[in-house]
Amino acid sequence: MTQPGRIETTGGRNSLRPSDEEIAFLKDRAKFCRLETIRLIEIAKVGHYTSVFSAAELFSALYYDAMDLKRGEPKWEDRDRFMMGKGHAAVGLFPILADLDFIERDVLDGYTRLGNPLGDHPDMTKVPGIDFSSGSIGHALSAGCGMALAGRMLGKEFYTYVMIGDGELQEGQVWEAALFGAHNGLATLIGIIDRNGYQLDGSVDDIIGVEPIVEKWQAFGWETHVVDGHDVAAVATLFRTLKADRARTRPVMIVAETVKGKGVSYMETEPGWHLGYLDPSDAARAIAEIEAMEI
Amino acid sequence: MNKPLSDKSWQYRQLNAVTPGLDALSDALIELVDAGEPIVAGTADLQYSNGLAKFHALHPDRFVQFGISEQNMVSAAAGMAAVGMKPYVATFASFLALLCCEQIRMDVAYSKLPVRLIGHHAGISLGFYGTSHHATEDLAIMRSIANLTVIAPADGNQLKEVIKAANDYPHPIYIRIQRGRDPEVYAERQPFTIGKAISHYSGTDLTIIATGSTVHPALEATRALRAAGASVGFLDMATVKPIDRDAILEAAGHSPRILTVEEHNVLGGLGGAVAEVLASEGLPVKLTRHGIYDEYSLIAPPTHLYAHYELDAKGIEARATRLLEGRG
Numbered sequence: 235m236t237q238p239g240r241i242e243t244t245g246g247r248n249s250l251r252p253s254d255e256e257i258a259f260l261k262d263r264a265k266f267c268r269l270e271t272i273r274l275i276e277i278a279k280v281g282h283y284t285s286v287f288s289a290a291e292l293f294s295a296l297y298y299d300a301m302d303l304k305r306g307e308p309k310w311e312d313r314d315r316f317m318m319g320k321g322h323a324a325v326g327l328f329p330i331l332a333d334l335d336f337i338e339r340d341v342l343d344g345y346t347r348l349g350n351p352l353g354d355h356p357d358m359t360k361v362p363g364i365d366f367s368s369g370s371i372g373h374a375l376s377a378g379c380g381m382a383l384a385g386r387m388l389g390k391e392f393y394t395y396v397m398i399g400d401g402e403l404q405e406g407q408v409w410e411a412a413l414f415g416a417h418n419g420l421a422t423l424i425g426i427i428d429r430n431g432y433q434l435d436g437s438v439d440d441i442i443g444v445e446p447i448v449e450k451w452q453a454f455g456w457e458t459h460v461v462d463g464h465d466v467a468a469v470a471t472l473f474r475t476l477k478a479d480r481a482r483t484r485p486v487m488i489v490a491e492t493v494k495g496k497g498v499s500y501m502e503t504e505p506g507w508h509l510g511y512l513d514p515s516d517a518a519r520a521i522a523e524i525e526a527m528e529i
Numbered sequence: 530m531n532k533p534l535s536d537k538s539w540q541y542r543q544l545n546a547v548t549p550g551l552d553a554l555s556d557a558l559i560e561l562v563d564a565g566e567p568i569v570a571g572t573a574d575l576q577y578s579n580g581l582a583k584f585h586a587l588h589p590d591r592f593v594q595f596g597i598s599e600q601n602m603v604s605a606a607a608g609m610a611a612v613g614m615k616p617y618v619a620t621f622a623s624f625l626a627l628l629c630c631e632q633i634r635m636d637v638a639y640s641k642l643p644v645r646l647i648g649h650h651a652g653i654s655l656g657f658y659g660t661s662h663h664a665t666e667d668l669a670i671m672r673s674i675a676n677l678t679v680i681a682p683a684d685g686n687q688l689k690e691v692i693k694a695a696n697d698y699p700h701p702i703y704i705r706i707q708r709g710r711d712p713e714v715y716a717e718r719q720p721f722t723i724g725k726a727i728s729h730y731s732g733t734d735l736t737i738i739a740t741g742s743t744v745h746p747a748l749e750a751t752r753a754l755r756a757a758g759a760s761v762g763f764l765d766m767a768t769v770k771p772i773d774r775d776a777i778l779e780a781a782g783h784s785p786r787i788l789t790v791e792e793h794n795v796l797g798g799l800g801g802a803v804a805e806v807l808a809s810e811g812l813p814v815k816l817t818r819h820g821i822y823d824e825y826s827l828i829a830p831p832t833h834l835y836a837h838y839e840l841d842a843k844g845i846e847a848r849a850t851r852l853l854e855g856r857g
Contacts, residue, residue, distance in 0.1 A: 387590065
């Protein structure tokens with residue numbers, strides 16, 4: 235297995251499908267993301283476990299494979315950018331930023347404590363490696379449009395990845411950005427919908443349905459892809475394929491089919507875990523399940 | 530490609546008329562682009578109203594048409610600033626400050642990104658377009674957002690200098706302007722310092738403090754009052770935040786009355802900011818806040834409204850005279 239310290243610049247691989255060794259590494263990093271999330275939320279005593287668990291493979295494929303990044307250089311000008319409308323999943327991203335030496339590892343230990351830069355939502359002014367602050371659902375795709383357009387104006391070749399939730403599609407601003415991104419042919423903009431089917435008050439279908447998602451984005455003029463968001467090899471392959479397509483003239487929206495709470499059986503099957511806290515015995519059970527999980 | 534404008538159209542006349550106030554925004558930005566600055570200008574379907582059509586024609590590669598999607602415009606501008614551009618986005622002050630308040634707070638101000646937000650047609654300057662198009666709350670709202678600087682230039686020449694002064698200013702700025710028809714207060718190229726009031730007169734009976742659109746009429750009123758023998762001072766408080774405390778304290782030191790004049794609700798704007806300074810210093814000064822008295826404006830052409838609300842030179846003079854004569 236590749237060690238985390240070995241990756242200098244990710245992205246731009248020759249082969250479109252990751253090797254078995256790379257896949258094992260990406261799986262390991264998704265596991266790391268979930269376990270660290272449990273550790274950090276234990277400090278805060280409340281947090282968004284399940285929103286991270288649905289996105290763990292997406293985070294892993296982005297940060298350890300798809301994105302052009304330089305270890306320890308969070309301000310590198312030509313880096314690919316990532317931001318998320320579902321900012322409440324930041325607790326799963328912070329350990330990855332530490333793993334990439336963007337922030338000191340011991341900063342994680344003070345997660346959410348007075349004066350620590352790490353809170354429930356990511357703050358770009360406080361946390362190196364966070365490319366854009368979030369917390370207000372619905373803004374991120376617009377900011378991503380701005381980054382992608384500015385990149386083109388400045389003659390830069392970086393990609394902009396924006397992860398949004400399926401519940402987030404209820405925000406009107408998302409559709410303003412959908413129009414804008416397509417109108418301007420923002421080909422370096424890659425959106426990812428973490429379609430885990432749940433939001434705070436219940437299932438997205440019950441609250442305000444957003445289906446058919448794929449057809450909506452197609453109708454708005456985006457290139458769409460559907461992928462199993464927990465099949466890290468498929469996700470990484472898709473990201474590599476998109477980067478290899480230099481002829482694309484449209485933005486991309488990936489619909490990642492995911493399971494809210496993936497990796498912890500009772501979170502996967504029982505609603506009501508959007509926000510939560512695992513007491514020590516439940517946490518031990520969750521850790522055991524994640525350690526044993528084989529996706 | 531858009532078809533060329535009909536030469537009989539209002540848009541064509543807007544684009545080709547020589548209106549220095551309306552051209553100021555474009556002219557200042559064109560100068561910066563020509564100097565190699567990574568400027569980008571955007572608007573939400575109002576390029577003829579704010580004059581950015583001129584910028585658009587000269588630098589189409591640096592112009593972004595956002596359509597009627599103001600919130601997307603503000604968040605996208607923040608994204609552009611985050612990767613090294615200097616974005617200016619302009620729309621009616623009512624839509625910018627009220628509709629996009631949360632995007633301004635989160636994406637621009639909290640994130641400390643050097644976006645310049647141009648709220649034009651502020652106050653009641655859209656006259657009979659009515660309340661939806663009036664902005665008499667924007668100063669109060671923008672002023673309460675941390676990290677955000679708030680400036681209301683008095684005319685096109687001052688706007689140009691504000692933009693020049695703002696070029697390397699590291700904080701986001703809300704710039705409040707009118708319709709581009711303001712009479713000139715300042716000659717061209719009078720340097721502007723963000724955060725510094727401009728003192729025109731010093732007075733021992735009364736000091737009038739105005740900002741943006743009320744500077745010209747309030748200055749005229751000041752001159753009339755002085756000609757009639759009153760000792761009236763005048764401060765142009767173009768930067769509403771951070772407010773020039775020293776200038777206010779100095780005025781309060783030699784004049785027992787202060788009259789703030791703004792095309793804005795008397796709550797929370799310039800008058801509120803001056804009141805905060807005076808109250809926190811415990812100064813025994815009679816402060817009168819003149820503006821829109823916590824109500825929605827009537828419908829009328831702008832000049833008629835200014836007369837009705839005593840926001841033209843005559844009205845301000847009358848308001849100040851009542852104050853000087855102890856009649857409120």
